Amino acid sequence: MEQHPTTWRVGNVKISKIVEMELGGAPSDLILKGLTPAEVQAVSWLQPHFATADGSMNLTIQAFVIESEGKKIIVDTCVGNDKTRDFPPWNDMHGPFLTDLAAAGFSRESIDTVLCTHLHVDHVGWNTMLVDGKWVPTFPKANYLFARIEWAHWQAEIAALKAAPPPPPVEGELPIDPAQVMNDSVIPIIEAGLHTLVETDHVITSEVSLIPTPGHTPGHVSVRIRSNGQEAIITGDMMHHPYQIAVPDQCSNFDSDEEAGRVTRRAFVKAHANDGVLIFGTHFAAPTAGHIVTDGATYKLKV
Numbered sequence: 392m393e394q395h396p397t398t399w400r401v402g403n404v405k406i407s408k409i410v411e412m413e414l415g416g417a418p419s420d421l422i423l424k425g426l427t428p429a430e431v432q433a434v435s436w437l438q439p440h441f442a443t444a445d446g447s448m449n450l451t452i453q454a455f456v457i458e459s460e461g462k463k464i465i466v467d468t469c470v471g472n473d474k475t476r477d478f479p480p481w482n483d484m485h486g487p488f489l490t491d492l493a494a495a496g497f498s499r500e501s502i503d504t505v506l507c508t509h510l511h512v513d514h515v516g517w518n519t520m521l522v523d524g525k526w527v528p529t530f531p532k533a534n535y536l537f538a539r540i541e542w543a544h545w546q547a548e549i550a551a552l553k554a555a556p557p558p559p560p561v562e563g564e565l566p567i568d569p570a571q572v573m574n575d576s577v578i579p580i581i582e583a584g585l586h587t588l589v590e591t592d593h594v595i596t597s598e599v600s601l602i603p604t605p606g607h608t609p610g611h612v613s614v615r616i617r618s619n620g621q622e623a624i625i626t627g628d629m630m631h632h633p634y635q636i637a638v639p640d641q642c643s644n645f646d647s648d649e650e651a652g653r654v655t656r657r658a659f660v661k662a663h664a665n666d667g668v669l670i671f672g673t674h675f676a677a678p679t680a681g682h683i684v685t686d687g688a689t690y691k692l693k694v
């Protein structure tokens with residue numbers, strides 16, 4: 392079997408990926424709105440890593456740990472264990488994420504900073520863990536960074552849902568109950584006083600900073616790593632799948648502002664085509680990272 396990297400160097404920065412879950416052969420429209428298997432098959436470079444021959448999608452849920460200037464920063468904390476979720480594969484999980492994190496060299500206590508690119512269910516789960524029936528911070532010594540406008544957005548959403556409950560979820564779609572997610576994965580962090588609300592261009596170290604990439608959610612951020620003349624970007628859910636590099640106008644089923652997402656993706660793909668920046672997709676299957684290059688009239692991810 393082909394061996395894919397699990398760590399990378401970008402200048403003096405080290406990036407490690409910790410996989411929580413791999414979804415091989417997922418329906419083409421599970422995440423990407425209205426996408427057909429034929430449309431996936433038409434983008435032939437997606438195979439074999441990112442799509443199957445029958446037009447299904449390979450997806451991953453993973454966290455990245457960035458080591459920069461003595462800091463250990465975990466970017467996105469996946470789904471988490473023991474959480475009650477409507478989506479059966481994510482409900483009451485008992486996965487080895489923390490064991491895998493430790494095996495990669497990162498104890499819970501060693502993490503200095505937690506950065507959630509946005510506050511969706513699969514990006515905040517390991518913010519907390521269940522101890523004696525209570526949700527406690529998984530990373531007790533960390534400063535948890537949430538974008539100020541992202542937190543404000545979810546507070547407003549929850550208030551609106553309380554006032555007017557939504558219809559039941561559509562069959563086959565992933566339902567998300569934001570109040571449930573905030574209650575077990577965000578509010579315990581705020582109550583413990585471990586959070587900092589930051590702007591969407593916040594600087595974490597001189598090598599690592601946030602860049603605003605709104606659309607999927609209003610306060611969505613990606614993460615830029617610049618060190619020693621090299622550069623990388625972790626996308627978060629600005630894009631979910633490399634298909635969106637070939638077709639930046641393709642939206643996901645969960646974008647709060649689809650047009651803003653399209654504008655962000657178009658600009659991003661164009662800006663980084665052939666510029667040597669290593670792009671890490673938060674939900675990209677292995678090999679996880681690559682370079683955007685022009686491909687005829689559009690673009691592809693070269694891995």
Ligand SMILES: [Zn+2]
Nearest residue numbers: 511513514628
């Ligand atoms: Zn996600």
